[in-house]
Amino acid sequence: MTACGATGLALAGYGASAADIATTAGVVPGALLLGSVWWGANGKANARPS
DSSP states (O other), X not given: OHHHHHHHHXXXXXXOOHHHHHIIIIIHHHHHHHHHHHHHXXXXXXXXXX
16 A cells, blocks of 8 residues: 555656556555455455365
């Protein structure tokens, strides 16, 4: 998550488009968060390999 924010700041510093910055600093961390919630809700977080 921090890497996404830092990358967004770097893109802003280099003059990237607003869409690129929004995707990197907003959409990607949101997808990571939703993916981790979905993974935990399915019980796979507690599953141990046998």
